[in-house]
Amino acid sequence: MRKIPTDFSELMLLEPKVWMDARGSFQEAFNQRVYADFLGDDVLFLQDNLSHSRRGVLRGLHYQVAPCAQGKLIYVIQGEIWDVVVDIRKSSPNFGKWTSHQLSAKNARQLWIPPGFAHGFLVLSATADVMYKTTAYYAPQSDRGIAWNDADIGIQWPDLGVDFLLSDKDQKQPAFKDAQVFAA
DSSP: OEEEOOSSTTOEEEEOOEEEETTEEEEOOOOHHHHHHHHOTTOOOOEEEEEEEETTBEEEEEEEOTTSOOOEEEEEEESEEEEEEEEOBTTSTTTTOEEEEEEETTTOOEEEEOTTEEEEEEEOSSEEEEEEEESSOOOGGGEEEOOTTOTTTOOOOOOOSSOOBOOHHHHTOOOGGGSOOBOO
16 A cells, blocks of 8 residues: 555545456455554544445535544545545644545545545546445534535636536535534
């Protein structure tokens, strides 16, 4: 496994080893011992989520607050996405800043997002299957979000030549200035 630097030191872009031959490919998608070397022994994953979406679907910006704040390990098992993370920790020098990474089945990269960051993605390929492991169980009372197009954050989403497709929930998320953020 190789670690690739990101704009935020707390995020980790990980590139697992992929073995290729005439039959296709093989990779170890997850091994707790290997990830403990990168994330520490205290990071344990409790839930796996899988989303299937078509081109132009935008999901986010989502996060969970205490007591059920989630760290997330994101990876694409089919297709390609443009993944966005926003630092929502009030005490951080990167508070309100965003970064992005292209994740795909082809590049096999995985993104570790600790609690304190909002997350979203846009599907670039015809369809995409996105897997994410979480460090806490989903709890509706802890679920929060920020408007995907918030002017204060200023995310520069790729132009796909189509209108983005969002859930009703994601169309009604609050502005960043009105959202509940992390104090630490």
